[in-house]
Amino acid sequence: MARNRNSSFCAPMELFRSEEMNLVQLIIPVESAHASISFLGELGLVQFKDLNADKSPFQRTYANQVKRCGEMARKLRFFRDQMNKAGLSPSTMPASHQDIEMDDLEVKLGELEAELLEMNANGDKLQRSYSELQEFKHVLQKAGAVFSSARSDAAAHQREIEDASYGGEESMDSPLLLEQEMLMEPLKQGRLGFISGLVPKARAIPFERILFRATRGNMYLKQAAVEEPVIDPMSGEKVEKVVFVVFFSGERARTKILKICEAFGANRYPFPEEFSKQRQMIVEVSRRLAELQSTIDAGIRHRDNVLMTIGYQFEQWNLFVRKEKAVYHTLNMLSIDVARTCLVAECWCPAFAKAQIQDALQRATLDSNSQVGTIFHVLNTKESPPTYFRTNKFTTAFQEIVDAYGVAKYQEANPGVFTIVTFPFLFAVMFGDWGHGICLLLCTLVLIFREKKLGSQKLGDIMEMAFGGRYVILMMAIFSIFTGLIYNEFFSVPFHIFGPSAYSCRDPSCRDAYSVGLVKVRETYPFGVDPEWHGSRSELPFLNSLKMKMSILIGVAQMNLGIILSFFNAKFFGNALNIGYQFVPQIIFLNSLFGYLSLLIIIKWCTGSQADLYHVMIYMFLSPTDELGPNQLFWGQKTVQMVLLLLALVAVPWMLLPKPLLLKRQHDQMLQGRAYHSLGSSEADSFDMDHDVDTDHEEFEFSEIFVHQMIHTIEFVLGAVSNTASYLRLWALSLAHAELSTVFYEKVLLLAWGFNNIIILIVGFIVFAFATIGVLLVMETLSAFLHALRLHWVEFQNKFYEGDGYKFEPFSFALLSDQED
Numbered sequence: 116m117a118r119n120r121n122s123s124f125c126a127p128m129e130l131f132r133s134e135e136m137n138l139v140q141l142i143i144p145v146e147s148a149h150a151s152i153s154f155l156g157e158l159g160l161v162q163f164k165d166l167n168a169d170k171s172p173f174q175r176t177y178a179n180q181v182k183r184c185g186e187m188a189r190k191l192r193f194f195r196d197q198m199n200k201a202g203l204s205p206s207t208m209p210a211s212h213q214d215i216e217m218d219d220l221e222v223k224l225g226e227l228e229a230e231l232l233e234m235n236a237n238g239d240k241l242q243r244s245y246s247e248l249q250e251f252k253h254v255l256q257k258a259g260a261v262f263s264s265a266r267s268d269a270a271a272h273q274r275e276i277e278d279a280s281y282g283g284e285e286s287m288d289s290p291l292l293l294e295q296e297m298l299m300e301p302l303k304q305g306r307l308g309f310i311s312g313l314v315p316k317a318r319a320i321p322f323e324r325i326l327f328r329a330t331r332g333n334m335y336l337k338q339a340a341v342e343e344p345v346i347d348p349m350s351g352e353k354v355e356k357v358v359f360v361v362f363f364s365g366e367r368a369r370t371k372i373l374k375i376c377e378a379f380g381a382n383r384y385p386f387p388e389e390f391s392k393q394r395q396m397i398v399e400v401s402r403r404l405a406e407l408q409s410t411i412d413a414g415i416r417h418r419d420n421v422l423m424t425i426g427y428q429f430e431q432w433n434l435f436v437r438k439e440k441a442v443y444h445t446l447n448m449l450s451i452d453v454a455r456t457c458l459v460a461e462c463w464c465p466a467f468a469k470a471q472i473q474d475a476l477q478r479a480t481l482d483s484n485s486q487v488g489t490i491f492h493v494l495n496t497k498e499s500p501p502t503y504f505r506t507n508k509f510t511t512a513f514q515e516i517v518d519a520y521g522v523a524k525y526q527e528a529n530p531g532v533f534t535i536v537t538f539p540f541l542f543a544v545m546f547g548d549w550g551h552g553i554c555l556l557l558c559t560l561v562l563i564f565r566e567k568k569l570g571s572q573k574l575g576d577i578m579e580m581a582f583g584g585r586y587v588i589l590m591m592a593i594f595s596i597f598t599g600l601i602y603n604e605f606f607s608v609p610f611h612i613f614g615p616s617a618y619s620c621r622d623p624s625c626r627d628a629y630s631v632g633l634v635k636v637r638e639t640y641p642f643g644v645d646p647e648w649h650g651s652r653s654e655l656p657f658l659n660s661l662k663m664k665m666s667i668l669i670g671v672a673q674m675n676l677g678i679i680l681s682f683f684n685a686k687f688f689g690n691a692l693n694i695g696y697q698f699v700p701q702i703i704f705l706n707s708l709f710g711y712l713s714l715l716i717i718i719k720w721c722t723g724s725q726a727d728l729y730h731v732m733i734y735m736f737l738s739p740t741d742e743l744g745p746n747q748l749f750w751g752q753k754t755v756q757m758v759l760l761l762l763a764l765v766a767v768p769w770m771l772l773p774k775p776l777l778l779k780r781q782h783d784q785m786l787q788g789r790a791y792h793s794l795g796s797s798e799a800d801s802f803d804m805d806h807d808v809d810t811d812h813e814e815f816e817f818s819e820i821f822v823h824q825m826i827h828t829i830e831f832v833l834g835a836v837s838n839t840a841s842y843l844r845l846w847a848l849s850l851a852h853a854e855l856s857t858v859f860y861e862k863v864l865l866l867a868w869g870f871n872n873i874i875i876l877i878v879g880f881i882v883f884a885f886a887t888i889g890v891l892l893v894m895e896t897l898s899a900f901l902h903a904l905r906l907h908w909v910e911f912q913n914k915f916y917e918g919d920g921y922k923f924e925p926f927s928f929a930l931l932s933d934q935e936d
Contacts, residue, residue: 129505130514132526132687135466136500136923141476142490143458147483148449152442152926154475159927160468162501164461166450175447183221184440190224191433197231198422198429205429215435224432227425234418239351241414245407246348247382250313250356252400254384257339257358258311259393266390309362310372312383316340316355322379326361329371335362348382360386437931445926461494463501463923469493500525503923510535512584520908521918526687528680530912537673537911538903539590540598544669545848545899546591548856549599550606554892556592559585591900601643602849606887607856609646616640616647658853662846664716670842670910671705671713674835677914678702684915696774701831701914704766707759709839718748735760770828775821782815838910844902852895859886 139161143151155161167175175181198204314322323336337360344353359381361372376383387393449458464472469491476489502523506514510531516538517523517531546552562569562585569582581588603609617640618633633647640646644661648654678701685693715728726746734741735756743752863886867879912918 130510130529130532132529133502133504133523133920133923136463136503136525137466137469138494138496138498138500139462139464139469139472140490140492140494141460141462142492143449143460143476144480144485144487144489145451145456145458147480147485147489148446148458149442150479150483151476151489152445153438154479155472156438156441156445156926156928158468158471158475159925159929160464161472162463162923162925163445163448164463165448166459166461167448172447176449176451177443177446180443181440181447183217184436184443187221187224187436188433188440190228191429191436193228194231194422194425194429197235198426201419201422203419203422203426205426205433215431217439220432220435227421230421231418234414234421238411238414238418241407241411242346242351243348245404245411246346246351248400248404248407249345250348250382251384252397252404253341253345253356254311254313254358254386255393255397255400257341258360258386259390259397261337261339261360262388262393263390307362307364308369309360309386310369310376310383311358311360311386312376312381313341313345313356313358314376314379314381316357318379319357319359322359322375322381325375325379326372329375330363330368333364333368334372336360337362349380434931438928441926441928441931465503465923499920501923502527502920504529504531509586512587513538515583516587516904516907517912517918518922520912521916522920522922524917524920527917527920528684528687528915530680530907530916533676534907535590538907539587539594541669541845541903541906542591542899543594543598544666544845545902546595546852546895547598547602547849548604548606548852548891549596550604550608551856551887551891552592552595552597552599554888555588555595555896559588559592563589591896602853603644603646603649604853604856607649607853607860609644609649611646613640613642616645618645618647659846659850662849663843664720666842666845667709667839668713668716669845670839670906671709673842673906673911674705674838674914675702675710677911677916678705681915692774692777696777697770700766700769703762704770704832705835707763707766709835711756711759715748722748724748731756767828767832770831771825775817775824778820779815779817834913841910842906844906848895848899848902852891852899855895856887856891859883859891 141151172178172181195205319338323338326334326336339358341356341358344355346352347354347356363369363372373383375381387396446458449460451458473491476491480488502525504514504523513534514529514531516534517529523529543552562582566582566585574582599605600612603612615637617635617637619636620633633651644658648657678698681701682694682698685691685698712728712732715726715731718724719726719728726748728746731743731746731748739757739760740753747753860883863879864883867876867883870876
């Protein structure tokens with residue numbers, strides 16, 4: 116069996132070139148077409164070509180079925196929304212593998228949707244009635260209190276008047292006049308009207324102002340706030356409201372007030388003046404509220420039961436609809452014959468999967484009881500196939516780093532194989548600290564050990580990226596520990612891990628250790644940087660020199676690897692011109708200059724020479740015949756430099772001129788050969804040959820080829836210098852990381868320790884921890900990651916990688932779970 120794309124752990128060299136692909140033609144009988152596509156979707160190793168690209172979606176054969184699946188998907192999304200609102204979730208139990216018919220499911224979903232819509236409509240009506248009754252009850256209570264208070268005030272006022280009229284004999288006429296005025300008052304004044312209701316609390320003050328201005332002050336407004344927010348019958352949202360009672364006189368004022376109430380969204384309710392009717396209405400409203408509440412509760416229980424029934428089969432229905440929609444969408448990419456008896460498909464598949472595909476098609480024929488099997492035919496084509504690498508959960512993230520730059524051309528050498536090692540190594544050169552590496556490793560192990568749980572959850576954007584690249588971060592952490600041991604830095608603190616230092620003080624007091632220096636008393640420290648270098652007066656010059664030269668060695672080695680891979684590409688595709696006139700001059704040019712510089716660095720390290728390599732390289736170009744003097748590292752160096760300089764100068768026209776001229780000669784010979792061949796061909800063949808010759812002649816332009824080669828030559832020559840200099844970022848970022856770590860340790864942690872105060876020590880440790888995590892473990896990690904990414908994309912991959920292919924995207928049901936409708 117073929118190994119699954121994401122589950123198998125394939126050997127790294129399987130990634131070196133993409134899988135061999137075949138263009139296959141399938142002739143499928145109509146009666147078995149659906150089953151065939153379904154089985155191929157389960158297999159997930161076939162990428163279909165769209166043979167109906169000139170047709171709109173509505174003109175395709177299975178447009179109606181796709182529309183029906185879309186409608187069912189809409190209903191399922193409606194069910195999911197309803198379950199989310201009800202606080203329910205679809206059943207996580209494995210779905211039973213029972214046969215589902217599309218027509219039956221469509222009818223069932225329609226019935227369930229209609230039932231839910233009816234229950235929702237009835238529930239909304241009941242809830243609105245309940246909210247209106249709640250507001251009416253508040254109006255009865257608050258307005259009743261207003262009227263009761265007014266009635267009590269009026270009775271008290273009447274008693275005061277009566278007491279005043281009978282209480283003294285100071286004025287004999289006053290009682291008679293007052294009594295006469297009271298008898299005449301009802302005849303003079305008209306009866307006052309009033310309107311009651313609720314208005315949102317946020318609009319209560321503007322509401323009062325507008326009423327006052329509209330009636331010119333001829334009204335009396337009484338307001339009482341409701342203690343708790345009430346549900347608005349119109350919007351269904353909880354709103355803080357105020358009960359109001361407006362007293363007015365006249366029909367004209369009433370009309371104005373009604374319009375203002377509508378403008379402010381005030382809900383009006385009738386209010387009886389008689390106290391007995393008020394109490395009767397409160398009792399009636401309370402009774403109706405209790406009845407409505409019980410009815411609403413029963414409706415919610417019934418609705419929840421229906422949703423729970425849907426939830427048990429929701430995932431199964433959802434997966435079925437997704438698969439059906441994908442199948443019919445794929446069937447729309449197939450062409451149908453005139454008699455409408457069979458469908459013709461063209462698809463790409465890996466060569467290793469042909470037997471599996473034929474077996475799936477045979478099973479589909481048996482399941483559909485078709486009398487005719489599917490015809491499987493491999494086509495010969497000059498079309499460029501898609502690129503397919505069989506990756507697993509470890510190699511996928513590294514391959515994605517390469518694909519972000521560009522998908523490899525079909526069977527082109529894949530830099531992803533080397534990226535597995537070189538990318539985390541270059542990162543670690545810049546991030547070298549085994550304390551920080553351990554912190555990074557622990558965080559990554561948490562993601563790896565909990566990958567099953569985290570993989571089934573929806574994570575944030577940043578967390579999703581970190582989880583997807585967890586194995587990249589794992590390799591980065593491991594290599595960071597390795598380079599940190601070489602640098603001998605643990606949060607910038609050196610340790611004597613591999614034995615005692617090779618250096619010692621000149622005297623027991625060690626007073627001149629950081630001024631005059633140390634003396635060597637033992638053999639060289641066995642692994643990494645000697646711990647005594649840290650803090651000495653020679654630390655910065657020594658580490659600068661070490662890391663700068665190391666960066667050049669790494670850069671030249673990786674660029675040579677890129678050029679060597681271009682040789683393997685040219686050999687694989689049978690391109691002898693690229694080997695002789697691109698690979699050879701490039702490898703000579705690069706190593707004549709920077710390969711020679713790398714050799715000088717190694718010789719200087721091995722011999723302990725004090726030669727100035729800057730002087731050697733500069734005067735190699737300016738004065739190649741001058742004597743080297745103290746800068747000579749080996750016998751015959753002057754002659755070697757002159758030969759290398761000559762080779763570098765010869766390599767430039769070697770890259771520029773021969774290849775375009777040879778391509779032109781090959782093209783002319785091809786045209787001449789076709790012209791001779793056409794003399795012995797038939798008339799029709801001669802016409803086709805002439806057409807091909809004309810086409811090829813039009814496609815070949817010597818000027819374009821020459822300009823392209825000139826650009827490529829200039830880019831490589833200048834790039835050899837700039838790319839080598841670009842690798843010095845390894846030195847710069849490594850130095851910056853070490854210095855930042857030293858500053859945080861000495862100026863924060865050690866400074867706090869020197870105060871001998873526990874509070875200052877705790878505060879200093881917290882600041883040190885946050886600075887280390889925020890700056891060194893987050894920002895520096897991101898910075899080193901981006902610089903390593905640039906070194907791979909620009910300095911390494913531009914030596915051989917074209918990246919103009921397109922990814923193999925098979926029709927697979929396994930990928931449907933990651934897609935949203």
